[in-house]
Amino acid sequence: MLESIAARQDDLVSLTRDLIRFPTVNPPGEAYEPCARYVGERLAGSGFEIEYVRGEGTPGDTDRYPRVNVIARREGPRPGPCVHFNSHIDVVDAGEGWTVDPFGGVVRDGRVYGRGACDMKGGLAASIVAVEAFLEHRPDFPGAIEISGTVDEESGGFGGVAYLAGRGYFSRPRVDHVIIPEPLNKDRVCLGHRGVWWAEIETRGEIAHGSMPFLGDCAVRHMGALLAAFEEKLFPALDLKETRMPVVPEGARRSTLNINAIHGGQTDDFTGLPSPNVPDSCKLTIDRRFLLEEAIADVKGEVVSILDDLKASRPKFDYAIRDIMEVMPLMTEKDAPVASAVAHGIREIFDREPDYVISPGTYDQKHIARLGHLYDCVAYGPGILDLAHRPDEWVGIDDMIQSAQVMALALEDLLFAERP
């Protein structure tokens, strides 16, 4: 089976190039349907039942930009578990600074270049070739194999995995184990991600003429006091929070807070001169990433208590806080079936112990846990994480071959191992 994967190198490369040539840029969600159909037709040729599911009414879904997902399933000749490989087909905008055509599928020096080469069309192609080689060698397999190409991961996954997970596509008994071939490097198993809390905080004041600010109350100064309190109390406290989660890069192995946006007073879209007003509102968007050891109530409570202290100590300080999004931190245990199976594959192919990592940001695993209530899920795939979203993104051809071999071994392990 392993030699047969290596022998499929030309097919793997041309599949990756074909996928890159669909400019599935999100936003707006270009070329989703032709890309999904290409994947579906390929897998129909390998004996899969194909289903296309459109994320009707999800953000960005229109007749011009339909959110079309493809789910392929092949049943074995006897009952058993189901292993699902899930890849997103959307990519981020190419941006500036490329020396090759980002949608040309250029091959050079053992690499395939293009937007999405590593994140994550190379991973999708590797999983397809891994499964096809497996089917040829183990046609007698128990259970079922699924491969999906889903949309909108780069914008939160609502028209893709979230939509499908809400409809049972990522739940037992349909699916037991999920591998997401995101580019986390070919010898690492990614067990999950940190948690996320986005919120908007508004400080309120009172409008007045700018020449007599003492008659009003400046919301921007109140926000300044909040930012000063964050610097003094919150950031140092977050720096001290450590985790047993093996987050990479190591700087993210703590709690972090990003000030995502701040706006107070007049917007800057006027022409001419601003009018002299005391701003009565200032808004701050915060992006807090938290750890398995922290409860979301405490994460929110830290910020609220700083706000309440200011309200008690600072004259006229008033605020409102609004949740924008929250995602719980996730970590599949190392001895979970899918993590052990991938680790076994890495040992076989690279003759070394895998590294176990946690992603600093989230990906579609969150929906599989939150909506599908399926926790046997890891991310494993070819490609170097740091190249994602950058100009001249590439994926190594040898890396794709080796990670396809790891995937095939993991698949064999999960389907054939006797599990309670």
Ligand SMILES: [Zn+2]
């Ligand atoms: Zn990705």
